[in-house]
Amino acid sequence: MLRSRHPRSIRLATTWLPALVRRRTGNIVATVCGVALAVALLASLGSFLSASKATMTRRAIDTVAVDWQVQAQPGADVAAVTAQVAAARHTAASEPVQFGATTGFRSSTGGSTRTTGPGEVVGISDTYRATFPAQLRNLIGSSTGVLLFQQTAANLAVAPGDSIVVERSGLPPATVTVDGIVDIPQADSLFQVVGAPSGAQPQAPPDNVLIVPTSVWHGLFDQLDPSHADQIHDQVHVRLDRHLSGDPSAAYTTVTGQARNLEATLAGTGLVGDNIGAALSAARSDALYAQVLFLFLGTPGAVLAGLLTAAVAASARDRRRRDQALLRTRGATVRQLVGLSVAEAVLVGAAGAALGLALAQVVGHLAFGTGRFGATTASAIGWSAAAALVGVAIGVVSIAVPAGRDARALNVVAARRTVGRAGDPRWMRFGLDIVLLAVALIIFWLTSRNGYQLVLAVEGVPGISVSYWAFAGPALLWLGAGLLAYRLTNLLLSRGRTLLALGLRPLTGGMADTIAASMHRQRRLIARGVAIVALTVGFAASTAVFNATYQQQAEVDAVLSNGADVTVTTSPGASLSPTSDTAARIAATPGVQHVEPLQHRFAYVGADLQDLYGVRTSTVVAAGRLQNAYFQGGTATQLIATLAARPDSLLVSAETVHDFQLLPGDAVTLRLQDSGTKRYVDVPFHYVGVAKEFPTAPHDSFLLANADYITQMTGSDAVGAFLVDTGSDTSAVAAALRTQLGTTATVADIGTTRAIVGSSLTAVDLDGLTKVELGFALALAAAATGLTLWLGLVERRRTLGIAAALGANRRQLAGFVWAEAGAVTVLGLVLGGIGAWALANMLAKVLIGVFDPPPDALAVPWPYLATVLAVAVAASALAAASATRSARATGAESLRTP
Amino acid sequence: MTGRPLVDVANVSRTFGRGPSAVVAVHGVTCVLDRGDLIALTGPSGSGKSTLLHLIAGLDLPTTGTVTWPGIGTRAELRPGPVAVVFQAPSLLPPLDVIENVALPLVLQGLGRRFAREAADDALIRLGLGELRHKLPEELSGGQAQRVAAARVLAGRPQLILADEPTGQLDHVNGTLVIDALLDAARHLGAAMIVNTHDRTIADRFPVQWSMTSGRLVHCAVASC
Structure with a gap:
């Protein structure tokens, strides 16, 4: 009778698998958990990417006051352009704006007259501010009518109610009355040259700006001679x-496509200044950096979870070999044995993937507020499928x-072997660990040569790229360090057996030689455990250090x-002394710990008007939390001390040093406004640093200069801002100060600023990612030590059972178990710690681009590292105690089963 | 010699499980073991031979009745030292080589490493296993492994040897070699020994034969050898 082989194989598998799950529940569950951990980590990182990309997009959009500035080209019919823009498909609102x-x-x-340089007069409609609320920010006075830019108001020393004269080419001066003072947060984009490449844009927006109602603007410029037509232009601002x-x-x-579509519709009569596109372009780089972070921080975790799963599965390899030997003696073919192991693998992989995806859903909701595994539906499906595939893989x-290899390669007798005299693994003979470390250093060196530029966003080029090559440095260092930990442990246990026995003697007495011999023969198992613990510690510690530094x-x-925690900026025109009532009221506000007055003036360096800050040298380093990275040519303390030692010292920005070709010690004469005469006077300084x-x-x-010196030379100690240190409850202190100071000053708190800090990667909230990663790292640390150790010991319970049956007492049994557990834990933690230190330093260097400003030193989260240590030690201790108890309890019983 | 028996088993029963599924493995067994007794314990599978052996070895506790060791001491003093056990399955520690395995009971007793190794070496040579001293258990055949287990018994110089079907996984030739080794060790030490076996030929080599059926020690016979 002809019978198919497949039904028999299927029958074998359907009989075998349920029995396997019932009899080896512990190992199967542990392996499923390992797979689930890897899948959950990958899928959770998918959630992170999804959430962070969405956040970046939202923040990038939120920072844009006006999405498009469509500039009518010379000769174009402005009314027609305005109508076409208003009718465009994606236009939600539009407003015509005039520039003169x-x-x-x-x-x-x-009694004194002040004159400014050239400037701009902008005409807006009555509804403009409602349509584009973020374009102008009211400081004092009315929010409608004639509005003066704050810097212009400071230059002219005018306040609401004062009159100013507007000079026009070819027309007589005109006088207007100022109704309010405003800030223009996005002056750069408002005064951009539409259509010009970014390199041809003006370096700074105009300092002198007047915003007037459309009717006033027409009154000022409609009579302009046609020969001066280049002095005016029209735009349509679009939301x-x-x-x-x-x-x-x-x-x-999408938005760049829409912009091009509008330009095509306008047929050359208008050009689009795509502000929203520019913001999204910057966010694209940040998104790629988020991807970089995922690769750097997430992939090793998933690899580690995979290695752990392999280790857990390997702890059952002897059992699997014995099972295979039994099945073979009963007539199972190699094909059937391989089929059974594949069925077990798929069962474990699929169950782990399902569990992992469910876990990631929960983690995503808790940490990132989303259960989606991707920014788009396609990427969400892709992430889920990829994570599940990784689980099955x-x-x-x-x-x-390994089971397939065993089934093909081993005979029945060999399959029952558990220890063996096999030589070193092939990778050790080839020195793979050394090669990996050497290549890691070479790649690191090569990466350092281009200044660790990982994300390359070339101006004017639509595509951006990531130097994925740079990832290889830390990745190879991590893997190389893990393999090196294996090699060193193997070396210690093979060559240092006598030394090991000496070390064990105080703890295990006369059993030391026997235990050392046992560990010597099981060195590959122990070395594998050490390598996994070292890799886990390396991952957990370096990730924690990187995240803390970030x-x-x-x-x-x-x-x-x-x-500062809270910054109180005085209103333009106000002249508050550090000893004024306002300063005293700020200091007396509940929650305020320290108030640091900071002078803010405008000073001419040659023809350039620059911000000059006068600092109190004795307190500014601590109060301003000045970092060494802020300065060049010395630490923060050293350079501020220079200002104290020689009051006319001046710290200058790098750009100014470059523009004016300054050398240390050079005399620099600034023109500062004298408080008495209101005239600009020459004040001598010496350039001392950057x-x-x-x-x-x-x-x-x-x-940056000495406040006392500025006071002495200008006759005014007026403070520009008070830096307020609040300790903990910043928002409450800020609210109290706002109530107390009213409209006399602007109060900004760090919480709000933190949320606004826009285009850099610091805008990405790493809190969720940090929680997820550090949580997974803790779970991995516990699994790497406790779980693998426990499973290894459980698989060897027969060995311990024999010792117990021969009469080994509790202490002697504990000696076998604790010596192994101690070696794996201590060596793993020490070697992993060293690896983590090297890895964290390399990560901080390679990822320097994500830090703004670069860190003076790495931040070490000691409490978290102590928790990792405690979890690893506790998991080991628990595993060892459990294995000892199990050996004593089942000593004789375990000998009845082969 | 004190004249007191090594082991006194008084009306011992051992039940596994509870309720309707409870299994009475040993039922009301009473017997005494003296120094130099060489006993073969026979009976069908599941008759309670191994359980009785474990009770005598102090590896298990009776549900009712008492097991005492008047000529040895308390249960805690049985192993390592006075009582040695040989199991059906290989009972060598895989990570230790042959000489380390044989020396293990002495090391567990707290004797010096050098003394333990010399005693182990003597035992191996006595049983003709000297050339195996540096082999690992997985490098031995089943018969060799059980003879090494016998050498381990010999090295430990016990007063009572309990062997639970030591030839169960061996062919006749190897089984004979193992029993030879165990008898040689017992006689050399003057120890009492009980060997569980299904093999009639092996049982016939012992001067005393006990038989178990359904948990009861139903027959004690003195062999003619």
């Missing part, structure tokens, strides 16, 4: 419907591949932008 150039403004207050993808790249593609590689620098960035960043200062160019 002025040769300067003039004011006459307090889009903003129905965009959560992925910055997809959103960027781990199952197959961990279980089916958080530290994000905080530094926020402090840098905001100035300040790259300073709290509240602009990034490009500013000056």
